Amino acid sequence: MAPPKNTPTLEQIDTSYLESLIGYNARRAALAVIEVFLQRMAVYDLRPVDFSVLSLITHNPGITSRQLCTALGILPPNLVGMINALEKRELIERQPHPRDGRAMGLHLTAAGEKLMRNAERTAAQLEAQVAAKLSATEARTLIKLLKKIYL
Numbered sequence: 226m227a228p229p230k231n232t233p234t235l236e237q238i239d240t241s242y243l244e245s246l247i248g249y250n251a252r253r254a255a256l257a258v259i260e261v262f263l264q265r266m267a268v269y270d271l272r273p274v275d276f277s278v279l280s281l282i283t284h285n286p287g288i289t290s291r292q293l294c295t296a297l298g299i300l301p302p303n304l305v306g307m308i309n310a311l312e313k314r315e316l317i318e319r320q321p322h323p324r325d326g327r328a329m330g331l332h333l334t335a336a337g338e339k340l341m342r343n344a345e346r347t348a349a350q351l352e353a354q355v356a357a358k359l360s361a362t363e364a365r366t367l368i369k370l371l372k373k374i375y376l
Contacts, residue, residue: 247374258355265351269344270314274299276344278307279333282317283341287330289322316340 243249259273266276277297282288290308294301308331311317316337322328333341356364 251371251374258351261351261354262348265347266344269340269347271340271344275307275311276348278304279311279316279337279341280345282331282333283338283345286332287320287322289325289328289330291328293331311337 262273262276266272269276271279274297278293281293281296285292290301290304293299294304299307308317312319314336315334317331318334319329320332322330359367
């Protein structure tokens with residue numbers, strides 16, 4: 226069936242305005258990466274936010290929930306369920322914080338350490354595939370520019 230008269234074909238669609246927008250381009254790039262990330266993290270039963278939380282705990286043993294919220298821009302009520310779910314999966318455990326008697330530090334369990342070794346290896350492979358489209362300088366510049374927007 227032919228398109229109605231005066232309806233542009235896909236080859237004729239003018240996307241120049243959208244393509245001039247930072248948000249549009251950032252979102253398109255993010256969607257391209259996240260789609261593959263979701264597929265590859267499915268074997269670990271991790272969503273991007275779960276991966277981020279576990280990665281911060283991996284690299285910052287004893288981090289508190291408050292620190293996680295600040296670092297990731299997550300509201301405390303949203304983090305509580307995530308922490309409980311990760312604890313139920315026996316990937317993390319709470320231990321008394323050494324300097325703040327009111328706080329609990331978050332630590333990976335042995336199962337959490339194993340899962341994150343594999344998940345971070347998988348994420349690194351995905352990043353390498355994405356970065357292969359860029360030179361090393363372009364990749365560093367892209368990250369630097371994106372950080373200028375959200376930091």
